[in-house]
Amino acid sequence: MVQGFLILLFCQLLGECLVTLLSVSIPGSVVGMMLLLVGLIVIKKVPDGLRSTSEGLLKILPLLLVPAGVGLMRYFGVLSAYWYQLLIILFVSTLVTMFVVATLLRLMSKEKHEEGH
Amino acid sequence: MVLWSHFQTLPVLWLVVTLAVFLVASWFNVRMGKTPFLHPVLVSLTIIILVLLATETDYDTYMLGGQYIHLLLGPAVVALAIPLYDNLATVKRLLVPLLVGCVSGAIVASVSAIMLGMWFGLNDQLLLTLAPKSVTSPIAIAIAEKVGGFPSLAAGLVLITGAMGCVIAPAVYKLLKIEDESVKGFVLGVGAHAMGTAFAFEYGMVAGAFGGLAMGMTGAFTAFFLPVLIPIIGL
Numbered sequence: 436m437v438q439g440f441l442i443l444l445f446c447q448l449l450g451e452c453l454v455t456l457l458s459v460s461i462p463g464s465v466v467g468m469m470l471l472l473v474g475l476i477v478i479k480k481v482p483d484g485l486r487s488t489s490e491g492l493l494k495i496l497p498l499l500l501v502p503a504g505v506g507l508m509r510y511f512g513v514l515s516a517y518w519y520q521l522l523i524i525l526f527v528s529t530l531v532t533m534f535v536v537a538t539l540l541r542l543m544s545k546e547k548h549e550e551g552h
Numbered sequence: 553m554v555l556w557s558h559f560q561t562l563p564v565l566w567l568v569v570t571l572a573v574f575l576v577a578s579w580f581n582v583r584m585g586k587t588p589f590l591h592p593v594l595v596s597l598t599i600i601i602l603v604l605l606a607t608e609t610d611y612d613t614y615m616l617g618g619q620y621i622h623l624l625l626g627p628a629v630v631a632l633a634i635p636l637y638d639n640l641a642t643v644k645r646l647l648v649p650l651l652v653g654c655v656s657g658a659i660v661a662s663v664s665a666i667m668l669g670m671w672f673g674l675n676d677q678l679l680l681t682l683a684p685k686s687v688t689s690p691i692a693i694a695i696a697e698k699v700g701g702f703p704s705l706a707a708g709l710v711l712i713t714g715a716m717g718c719v720i721a722p723a724v725y726k727l728l729k730i731e732d733e734s735v736k737g738f739v740l741g742v743g744a745h746a747m748g749t750a751f752a753f754e755y756g757m758v759a760g761a762f763g764g765l766a767m768g769m770t771g772a773f774t775a776f777f778l779p780v781l782i783p784i785i786g787l
Contacts, residue, residue: 462694502618506704
């Protein structure tokens, strides 16, 4: 448990150091995730402590989002001014995204089928 | 009232409120058939905001306690490496279609949101907040913090996108006549992150696994891609 938590925090710290040193605007935690993934690929297994800690954290992930979400109360002004534009943007953009991805994946799986014949 | 103003600044009060409200919201969501429109996070933050307004507590005071929960988001994002590693065999087998799907999805999602936002004349900070809207919230919050958007607003937009995605996806499948479970899951993960993934599990385990995979890959790719895109479009 402690060991698993240490690994996660250490990867995040390494990530934060890297993005600061390289002065890029990528979140340190995402770089930490990639570092951990590479580490796991190298050692070819997930240490037990790391797995239990990670699964515990991911299980409560929705709860971890709540404090940031409550911050919405600071944006009532923006929301009341732009709520319908924002809703239209989210709807159209999500529709287009799903349409494009589904079409591409369908084309690629069709090509594979034809190659097989 | 003097007593309350002291009580209000106790961090543990807001920890108790957050956990209790979240448990009630989760229970309520299960009772309502797990509809994405009453997602526990959406319900929780609505109730907590109402409590804060009713007790005249500002966000900074709430965060005296809330910060300890928020702090765990960082290691939780790092922990997303584990489900990605578990699905490594699938990633290797389907590397090209998965990469094409997640890269094109991530680009279309953020570019279309930014372009629509420009068309509506939204300001730069709002555009930067919209850009990560299809990415899983912990990564979206981190991206918004980094590129100069509003992290809390980004979290809210991500949740709304997730709920919408669960409604849009079945219509897209019908229109394009998609029956492959893995494609269904992947589309949901790219366009509607964790909420889409949870919804994908309704189609089956394979769909759910592909959803999670798509969510992780799209999130990581977007985090690297947005800092490159933003200067190009001059934000």
